[in-house]
Amino acid sequence: MFQSFDSSSNPSLSAPRLAALRDRLAKAGLDGFLVPRADEHQGEYVPARAARLHWLTGFSGSAGIALVLNKRAVIFVDGRYTLQVRNETDPALFTYDSLIDNPPVKWISKNLKPGTRLGFDPWLHTTGEIDLLNAAAIKADITLVAVEENPVDAIWQDQPAPPLTPVELQPLAFAGELARDKLARLAQAIAVEGATHAVLTDPSSLAWTFNIRGNDVPHTPLALGFAILAANGSHHLFMDRAKFSREIEAYLTQLAQLHQPEAFEAMVGDLAAQGARIALDPVLAAEKLRMIITAHNGTVVAAPDPARIPRATKNSAELDGSRAAHRRDGAAMVHMLCWLDQKKPGEIDEITAVTALENFRRQLGEETQMPLRDVSFATISGSGPNGAIMHYRVSHESNRKIAEGELFLLDSGAQYQDGTTDITRTIPMGQPSEEMRLRYTLVLKGLIAISCLRFPAGTRGADIDAFARLALWRHGLDFAHGTGHGVGSYLAVHEGPQRIAKTGTEKLREGMILSNEPGYYKQGSYGVRLENLIVVDPATPIDGGDIDMHGFETLTLAPFHRSMIVRDQLSPAELEWLNAYHARVLAEIGPMVDGQVLTWLEHACAPL
Template sequence: MSSHADRLAALRQQLQSDQLDGFVVPLTDEHMSEYVGSYAQRLAWLTGFEGSAGTAVVLPAEAAIFTDGRYTLQVRSQVDGEHWSYESVPETSVADWLKGHVPDGGRIGYDPWLHSRDWVARASEALGAKGATLVQVQRNPIDAVWADRPEASKARLTVQPEQFTGRSSADKRQVIADWLGEQGADAAVLAALDSIAWTFNVRGTDVSHTPVALAFALVRADGTADLFVEEEKIDGEVRQHLGNGVRIHPRASFEAFLAGLRDQTVAVDPERSVAAIFEALDRAGATIIKLRDPTVLPRAIKNEAELAGHRSAQTRDGAAIARFLRWVETEAPGGMLDELTASDRLEALRKETGELRDLSFDTISGAGPNGAIVHYRASEATNRKLETGSLYLVDSGGQYADGTTDITRTVAVGEPTDEMRDRFTRVLKGHIALSTARFPKGVRGSQLDSFARRPLWEAGLDYAHGTGHGVGSFLSVHEGPQRISPVGSAQSGGDEPLQAGMILSNEPGYYKAGEYGIRIENLVLVIPVEVDGAEKELLGFETLTFAPIDRRLIVREMLSGEELGWLNAYHAEVVKRIGPGLTGDDLAWLKEACAPL
């Protein structure tokens, strides 16, 4: 269809044919994924919104799109305000909005393969107050009007070697089996794609930037498993790797298979499994235990093999970043460099390592005011040149077989203003405060979040996103359950106590709408820390990311002696870690960029 307005009209016509008064469109798939394959990009197809979190509601005479603070600017630039109202979460929930807008007695459709059971319960309660009903659809009405909807990927799985995983799949399945025994359960449903990839030591290319394969799994109390994946995606090497303990079934047979679990006790994660899974088990007469996916915590706590791989990936990636930053500093003053050219160059430099499998997300390459859009994605329509006197923000990452990277740097193009330097230095002070934090075992990320915000708060400033997220091991760049944020998140598993071995991002920022954005991001590892006289077991952070921080944007006088010491020591370590991977002009530039301040 020629426009998003046409698509909205077609959906409304389909809803009328389906005898529905509305429909809810989340940005997810059958696995509750954050990033989804092209076949599941229903929200983007309908609205034009390309962020990684959002929901739309379509009624006969009005429509709304719900996004959080990360996408306040982006949603307005991508979604037509003539046809859609912009709603901010968590201030306004989909359920509450429906309660205030649904017609009395209305029928609101939802796809049970795209929503959690808890969401269904909340929405049903809200609609019930208006005499309205939440109606489960047998076929998603968007699929009925999306004529050229892509097919799900048929790409084959690959084996993730034990040199990178540090543990065999059989060992991981036995750990799950032991856990099932402790819970008195017969089996556990694994619906999250990264959980399945981690458990079976396989990877795939079914979702852009996340090396996972479309599959469901059921792990049994005897350590065997049923893996539901299209057989054409399994070659001889993968089949041999999985072994006799893993039975392979077509992915489409998963729902029917659940019907055979009568009288069995099944553990299901309510945050990572859609409502349709619960309903299938209910119909089968199974006993459901609502428990968190048993792979979540062991996946988050990296073992020595995973950490060794991650450090190797970071060194390789940091050298590519340094080459890129020198290139930007050299080319930008000419006035011809733009966002798309820059992001293409950065990807090319990562590819030159010979190890890049994919980017870990779409590069955020934001010049000037586009840098203030937190999750900006450059396009031909929005592409800006890196103009003298502006800031350039680049948030990017690579997927390597040995690790997943994520780094943000903000650089000056020409001479920055005093305000830019002040704001950058406050962000840097917050970054350092979190990097150097010491905290008792059991502390949660929400208790540390204000460390990074305090220098901004002191000037009446803030940023509308979390300070840190977990990162996978050649898996999702956003991995729970750990995070550093003002509040816990249901999607990431809540407010999890930090434990040694967890990797998180440290990424405070500042964004001035219409002018510029600033963010400084490194990945950090939670480690044990020894402090003389300590009466509690302490943890802290080891910095894992190594690339220069733009000294031209730092107000030296605003840094304490300790902060200046951290910065100079960090830059010395940058030269030590990534210098050996550089030569000639790149190495000379790095040494100058990392000279003591």
């Protein structure tokens, strides 16, 4: 089983831990301390050792930060977690605020007294974050203090050890490009930025660059470490050698000089002292790195991680792998959807559904000799009102049966060695209401709008986000999350920098994989989300047009629920897309299933 259903939060532990932290801060002459949900790599998932926010507060979400002061403590979360944070933490100890509308950089200016000394761990905040905090601190006459030792670590007596899972090679058949060729490309990019070196802090970039994978964090096949790449080709990799087999160590030795992680800070300092111009990504690189470089009279070059765009623009081997993974995953989803349609109201609960889907994926992986390596994130399995919680995570405490007249929102994904998947379908249990059907159809119209879009080179995710919302807007409705996130190639299911959202400023390039997932959520009642993964196609001419236009290829293959679609709400063009999509699902998935499942699929994919 890849997913735990234990809430693992115990708010009663927070009071003594807060007291111990405040005592530690007082002894250090600090009036407060920032505790982010982050590690040195700024990834979505952190190893158990770095789960400081969870340990201190009980909040287990993937984004948030606590500000602990002498007599109060605030937890900042985004809209996905406003309900969850209250369920997992003690409101007698914490107040809550918005990470988006009133983040710490705004909050401290309005709430902290002049002269306040606010501590932070420079390994856990990016240079870009600290620039903003410094500006706010100066304005409010507050002093930011970078601590040498994290005070949470100092009081966390049973803090887990760093992970030491084995590193494995990502074969060329799936990677599509030799690591030495990637390194040569990145070295040229570093020189173009006017730098002599670049520090890779993102483990996804490390994995992609060196064609390696690991298992150091949940649900994403990453090996934690750092790299210093050089424009002259003299590269350094910092990773615990206990993770390496003889084969892996011999392979990596051909690509870079290998060092234990403890040598990383000294190497950065030595290069800086030698006059190196070291590129740091302001969105990813820890403030500690900038402190080391400037302390040794080196030069910091603010530049994007050189691997981010090459990693995001998938090559032909990665795209072929993703297509194969989606066919296999589609067959598992069809088994799941058929299984759900046979269940009576009240017969199954949310955890039973998660377990069934995992088993279907595991079985299809074994039959095709491409094993399910992990789920790509904790499955969102929300029935009725739980489906209205956008990033709901089922636990034994919250688990509920899927009752008559309810909608069941199932958002899940898988990690296979040839690709990463992410799919959402919303399924009725019994007879849905007409309101549910209408709003499902409006969400479907948004998904179709993105699927059919043609757009010129240079278009950003922010430029097309509204197309997914127009049908909802016409009815006075909307959803409070982005329309789509980037997806990796047997890497992070939430991969930047590409995204379809109001904040999506990255240009959409050929080969980028994104999700297409509009939704609607009626608090306390039900939620609807529909999601396919799509990939940006090459730009091609349009008859009679002046410029070539990109479009999207849909990767995900699973039917939408017929009984939820209000046919009269679909335009002829939308209906044509839907029928063509279902015909493709039947053509590609049909040969992979048989018997009762095939019969179900033929009915589900029949023209509407």
